[in-house]
Amino acid sequence: MPPHVQKEVDRFAAFLQQQGLKLTAERAALVREIFSTHYHFEADELLFKMKEKAVKISRATVYRTLELLVKTGMVRRVHLGEDHYHYEHVTGNSHHDHLVCTTCGSVIEFHDAWLEERQREICKKKHFTPTFHNLQILGVCETCKRKGEQPDAPDRVKMIQVAAMQLRK
Amino acid sequence: MPPHVQKEVDRFAAFLQQQGLKLTAERAALVREIFSTHYHFEADELLFKMKEKAVKISRATVYRTLELLVKTGMVRRVHLGEDHYHYEHVTGNSHHDHLVCTTCGSVIEFHDAWLEERQREICKKKHFTPTFHNLQILGVCETCKRKGEQPDAPDRVKMIQVAAMQLRK
DNA sequence: TCGCAGTTGAGACTGAGTCTCAATCGCTTC
DNA sequence: GAAGCGATTGAGACTCAGTCTCAACTGCGA
Numbered sequence: 001m002p003p004h005v006q007k008e009v010d011r012f013a014a015f016l017q018q019q020g021l022k023l024t025a026e027r028a029a030l031v032r033e034i035f036s037t038h039y040h041f042e043a044d045e046l047l048f049k050m051k052e053k054a055v056k057i058s059r060a061t062v063y064r065t066l067e068l069l070v071k072t073g074m075v076r077r078v079h080l081g082e083d084h085y086h087y088e089h090v091t092g093n094s095h096h097d098h099l100v101c102t103t104c105g106s107v108i109e110f111h112d113a114w115l116e117e118r119q120r121e122i123c124k125k126k127h128f129t130p131t132f133h134n135l136q137i138l139g140v141c142e143t144c145k146r147k148g149e150q151p152d153a154p155d156r157v158k159m160i161q162v163a164a165m166q167l168r169k
Numbered sequence: 170m171p172p173h174v175q176k177e178v179d180r181f182a183a184f185l186q187q188q189g190l191k192l193t194a195e196r197a198a199l200v201r202e203i204f205s206t207h208y209h210f211e212a213d214e215l216l217f218k219m220k221e222k223a224v225k226i227s228r229a230t231v232y233r234t235l236e237l238l239v240k241t242g243m244v245r246r247v248h249l250g251e252d253h254y255h256y257e258h259v260t261g262n263s264h265h266d267h268l269v270c271t272t273c274g275s276v277i278e279f280h281d282a283w284l285e286e287r288q289r290e291i292c293k294k295k296h297f298t299p300t301f302h303n304l305q306i307l308g309v310c311e312t313c314k315r316k317g318e319q320p321d322a323p324d325r326v327k328m329i330q331v332a333a334m335q336l337r338k
Numbered sequence: 339t340c341g342c343a344g345t346t347g348a349g350a351c352t353g354a355g356t357c358t359c360a361a362t363c364g365c366t367t368c
Numbered sequence: 369g370a371a372g373c374g375a376t377t378g379a380g381a382c383t384c385a386g387t388c389t390c391a392a393c394t395g396c397g398a
Contacts, residue, residue, distance in 0.1 A: 020343090020344085021344070021345090022344065022345075022394095022395085024344090024345065024346080024394090026345085026346075027345095042385090043385075043386075044384090044385075056347085057346090057347085058346070058347040058348070058349095059347085059348090059349095059385095059386085059387095060346080060347065060348085060349095060386095060387080060388080060389095061345085061346065061347075063385095063386065063387075064345090064346090079248055079250075081248075081303065083253075083254070083354085083355085083384095083385085084252075084384085084385050084386080085252070085385080085386085099291075099292065099295060099297045099299075101297075102300070108295055108297060110291055110295065112287065112291055114287060115284065115287055115288070115291075118281065118283060118284055118287070119284070119304075119306060122268075122279055122281055122284075122306075123268065123306060123308065126268060126277055126279065126311075127310075127311040128268045128270075128277060128306070128308055128309070128310055128311065129308045129309045129314055130268075130306045130307070130308035131271070131307055131308045131309070132306075132307045132308070133304065133305065133306040133307065134250065134303075134304070134305045134306075134307070135288075135302065135303070135304040136302065136303045137288060137291075137292060137297070137299045137301075137302040137303075138299070138300055138301045138302065138303070139292065139297055139298045139299035139300045139301070140297070140298045140300070141296075141297055142295075142296040142297065145298055189374095189375085190375075190376090191363095191364080191365095191375065191376075193363085193364095193375090193376065193377080195376085195377075196376095211354090212354075212355080213353090213354075225378085226377090226378085227377070227378040227379070227380095228354095228355085228356095228378085228379090228380095229356080229357085229358095229377075229378065229379085229380095230376085230377065230378075232354095232355065232356075233376090233377090252353095252354085252385085252386085253353080253354050253355080254354085254355085
């Protein structure tokens with residue numbers, strides 16, 4: 001296990017203790033899984049990965065643990081243009097936005113201070129007090145564009161759909 | 170019926186005819202309802218309104234008609250920070266973004282050419298070909314801020330939830 | 339050993355949205 | 369006005385991400 005993963009487990013344990021909660025084997029396994037491989041992921045995808053690794057964890061526990069991780073601020077719940085949530089690691093406390101490739105599902109992050117500042121100005125002009133914002137730019141990434149239209153190329157989006165379907169059986 | 174509503178009905182009829190489809194009584198009623206009152210709305214809210222007015226239209230027809238309206242470009246499907254879709258009128262063909270009040274559910278639209286230009290620059294830098302973008306700024310609107318925290322004030326969000334629940338019974 | 343709060347998994351439930359299918363509509367042709 | 373036919377409809381089953389419930393289990397302190 002990479003050292004940064006252990007650090008995240010410890011961070012979560014500290015938060016749990018502070019709340020009078022416990023770092024159970026299930027919770028630790030989920031945190032390890034989340035922080036060792038996936039940067040952006042879906043709840044069902046995570047559930048499937050755990051099943052693959054023969055770690056028995058129920059759907060309810062996955063969602064419960066994700067909720068706790070969101071509360072600690074270690075994970076963020078985001079909308080990436082699909083009709084369900086995605087989750088992502090929070091590194092430091094830097095806010096960022098997303099370029100989402102609608103062909104392969106890959107996500108490029110970016111942060112632009114100028115964009116943020118302009119948004120604050122707009123809110124001020126409209127007498128609106130912002131608490132959070134959410135910007136996704138949908139389109140086609142460099143790799144997919146170069147590949148051109150290969151309609152049946154196995155992509156991440158499809159793989160997740162298939163995995164989720166098998167899981168429910 | 171306000172004259173601009175009839176204009177929208179006619180616009181929809183023209184599109185349908187062009188596609189070899191018909192402007193049925195149900196479709197016309199939905200377009201009239203959408204364009205006479207709601208600016209931003211949810212599918213279930215629309216279904217409830219029709220039921221209230223004793224216009225018998227099924228859930229399937231509502232979704233089918235919304236899909237057609239999206240295809241014509243008269244209506245746009247948007248995410249406003251909740252876990253389901255919202256719909257909005259498209260006036261002309263101006264793209265815009267949203268300030269969403271998390272207290273009362275009201276939506277303020279804005280358009281900022283500078284913001285759009287900056288986004289294009291970011292995409293270019295990341296070799297990403299954008300097709301669409303989606304920016305919501307969540308926060309508190311002027312009215313709600315002035316009212317302060319009135320936790321049990323009947324707001325639009327709650328009203329829609331109650332209506333949707335009654336509808337399913 | 340007991341009590342008890344926290345935790346778990348299985349599976350029922352929810353709610354927005356989609357799909358299916360038989361019945362109906364409305365137009366054209368005879 | 370009857371027949372033919374494609375478009376349309378409503379009812380309700382279905383899907384799927386996410387939530388909730390509940391009985392069983394765990395681990396710790398008294």
